[in-house]
Amino acid sequence: MTSREIVTRCLRFETPQRLPRDLWLLPWATNHYPEAVAELERRFPSDFAGPPSVYRPSPRAQGEVYSQGAYTDDWGAVFTNIQEGVHGEVRDPMLSDIADWRRVEPPYETLPANWDDARDTVNRFCAESDKFVRAGCCPRPWERLQFLRGSANAMMDLMTPNSGVLDLVKRIQRFYLKELKFWVSTDVDAINFMDDWGAQNQLLIAPSLWREIFKPLYKDYCDLARAHGKFVFMHSDGHISEIYDDLIEVGVDALNSQLFCMDLQDLQNRAKGRMTFWGEIDRQHVLPSPDPEVGRRAVRQVAEHLYDPRGGLIAQFEFGVGANPDTALAIFDEWQRIDTEARQTPAFSA
Numbered sequence: 001m002t003s004r005e006i007v008t009r010c011l012r013f014e015t016p017q018r019l020p021r022d023l024w025l026l027p028w029a030t031n032h033y034p035e036a037v038a039e040l041e042r043r044f045p046s047d048f049a050g051p052p053s054v055y056r057p058s059p060r061a062q063g064e065v066y067s068q069g070a071y072t073d074d075w076g077a078v079f080t081n082i083q084e085g086v087h088g089e090v091r092d093p094m095l096s097d098i099a100d101w102r103r104v105e106p107p108y109e110t111l112p113a114n115w116d117d118a119r120d121t122v123n124r125f126c127a128e129s130d131k132f133v134r135a136g137c138c139p140r141p142w143e144r145l146q147f148l149r150g151s152a153n154a155m156m157d158l159m160t161p162n163s164g165v166l167d168l169v170k171r172i173q174r175f176y177l178k179e180l181k182f183w184v185s186t187d188v189d190a191i192n193f194m195d196d197w198g199a200q201n202q203l204l205i206a207p208s209l210w211r212e213i214f215k216p217l218y219k220d221y222c223d224l225a226r227a228h229g230k231f232v233f234m235h236s237d238g239h240i241s242e243i244y245d246d247l248i249e250v251g252v253d254a255l256n257s258q259l260f261c262m263d264l265q266d267l268q269n270r271a272k273g274r275m276t277f278w279g280e281i282d283r284q285h286v287l288p289s290p291d292p293e294v295g296r297r298a299v300r301q302v303a304e305h306l307y308d309p310r311g312g313l314i315a316q317f318e319f320g321v322g323a324n325p326d327t328a329l330a331i332f333d334e335w336q337r338i339d340t341e342a343r344q345t346p347a348f349s350a
Helices: 003-011 027-032 034-043 098-103 115-128 141-149 151-159 163-184 207-213 215-227 241-250 264-271 292-306 325-343
Strands: 021-025 069-072 078-081 190-194 231-236 254-257 276-278 313-319
Touching: 003 313, 021 027, 021 034, 021 325, 027 034, 034 325, 098 163, 115 163, 141 151, 141 163, 151 163, 163 190, 163 215, 190 215, 207 215, 207 241, 215 231, 215 241, 241 264, 264 292, 292 325, 313 325
Parallel strands: 021 313, 190 231, 231 254, 254 276, 276 313
Antiparallel strands: 069 078
C-alpha cells in the first residue's frame, strides 16, 4: 500500500498494511539533533505531506516566525520570541479594547490571486505524491481571538460575550471559510484546523459556552469538507475529554490531543472505533526523559487502550524543545514492534 492508502484505510477502519506514522519536527530539533532527525526520517518516514504554498506574501508580515526577536504575522499580531527554533507569544495585543474590533482586517490579500492556477499547482503535487496530503492551511478561531486580544482579554470577552467579540469571531470565521473553500476545491486528502482548548486538567472555558460559540464554527469546517469528500484532522492541546463526543458529532475524523493529560480508559470508552487518535506521546515527562524505556512504556500504555490493527490510531509525536533523541527513536521503534507482532498473531490472520 502507498502512504495515502495506509492512512485512508486507517481512518476508515479498513485494516491498513501497517500503522501510519506522522512526525512533527520543530526547527529546534533539527538545529540541535540533525543526526537523530535524519535517522528518524530514514527509518520511519512520515506517511503525510503538505502541498507547496500557494499564498501571497502579506505586507503586514515582518520577521521570521521561529527566530529570536519580534515577528508580525499576516493579521498584524506581534509575537515576541526569546528562543531560537520555537514560536513566540503575543505580549502586547493589537486590540486592547473589544469595541475596536472593526480595526481587524483579515489577510484576504494572502489568498491565491488566481484560484485556477493555484489549484493546478496543488493538484499536480497531489498527483505526483503517494503520501496522504493535508491542506496547507490551519484555521484557529479561538487562538486567533487570543492573538488579537491577548489570552486574558479573550477569556473575559467570552465570559460576557457582547456583540463586539461575537462580531469579531464572525469576521475571523468568514476569512477561514473562504480559505477552506479554496482547499476543498483541490485534490488534497484532508483539511486541518486547530485550537488549544485544554488546561492541564480541564477545559479552558465551560463546555456549555464552548458548544454555544465554537462548536458551530468547527461544524462549518467539517460540513464543507464532507461536501467535497475530504477527511478532517484537528489538533487541540490540554485536557479536552469533555468535548471529544462533540468533535466526533460534528465530523472530525482524526484528533491530535495530549493523551497523557487525560484518562486513557475514558478516552477508549468515548472514542475508540468512532474516530482516529492522531497521536500523541507526552512532551512534559516522557519525551524529555534520557531513558528510552520511558518512551517505550508510554507507547505500550497508549497501545493497551487505543491500538487496533484494523485502524483508528496514527503513531505521532512532536520532536520539539527538550525532547531526548534516543527516546524519540525508541517511540517509533516500539510502535513498529507492537504493530508487527499484532499482525503476526493467529487471531489477526484469522
